[in-house]
Amino acid sequence: MMRVAILISGGGSNMVRLIEDMQGDHPARPVLVLSNDPGAGGLAKAAALGVPAKAVDHRPFGRDRAAFEAALSVPLAEASPDLICLAGFMRILTPGFVARWDGGRMLNIHPSLLPLYPGLDTHARAIAAGDTEAGCTVHEVTADLDSGPILGQARVPVKPGDTAATLASRVLEAEHRLYPAVLRRVASGNRSLLQF
Numbered sequence: 473m474m475r476v477a478i479l480i481s482g483g484g485s486n487m488v489r490l491i492e493d494m495q496g497d498h499p500a501r502p503v504l505v506l507s508n509d510p511g512a513g514g515l516a517k518a519a520a521l522g523v524p525a526k527a528v529d530h531r532p533f534g535r536d537r538a539a540f541e542a543a544l545s546v547p548l549a550e551a552s553p554d555l556i557c558l559a560g561f562m563r564i565l566t567p568g569f570v571a572r573w574d575g576g577r578m579l580n581i582h583p584s585l586l587p588l589y590p591g592l593d594t595h596a597r598a599i600a601a602g603d604t605e606a607g608c609t610v611h612e613v614t615a616d617l618d619s620g621p622i623l624g625q626a627r628v629p630v631k632p633g634d635t636a637a638t639l640a641s642r643v644l645e646a647e648h649r650l651y652p653a654v655l656r657r658v659a660s661g662n663r664s665l666l667q668f
């Protein structure tokens with residue numbers, strides 16, 4: 473059984489979908505939800521689903537990302553996951569931390585059709601560019617932000633009159649279908665590209 477830790481920063485709707493899917497014949501189980509924000513709404517949701525939920529506040533560490541990551545590594549080591557899923561985790565991880573989870577053992581979901589729009593404000597950028605299509609991407613995390621090997625992409629239309637908020641909610645629905653589907657495949661040893 474593959475052990476999965478999920479890292480979040482906020483409401484954790486993707487995290488909830490991943491946990492809900494990891495039941496029955498699913499080849500993975502959630503062992504930890506970890507947030508950099510003790511106020512993250514997702515922590516209570518994880519606990520209510522019976523998954524240990526912890527926070528390591530990044531703020532006392534200031535700019536010392538490596539010290540924050542060392543603190544983050546303590547509960548991670550205790551939970552001993554095989555795979556980390558970043559799900560709305562909004563801290564940039566150092567190459568050193570990423571290297572400890574190399575070989576595709578850390579996944580991320582990003583709200584754009586990578587390689588388009590890495591970083592922030594993806595939906596506003598897609599609208600400003602006049603794109604007729606948007607979506608989300610699940611990829612392996614590498615040292616370069618939002619640019620690791622792509623495992624899955626889901627597309628949605630950009631509709632006339634869309635704002636960043638209306639597009640974000642349409643993309644988020646696609647995220648909720650894509651991330652569990654990709655995790656199920658990865659946990660089964662299938663890393664071929666999933667597209668819908």
Ligand code: GAR
Nearest residue numbers: 482483484485486487560581582583
């Ligand atoms: C999701 O849209 C996810 O793709 C995005 O944050 C949101 C988290 O929502 N992630 C990033 O932008 C990472 N750079 P959730 O907390 O409800 O899952």
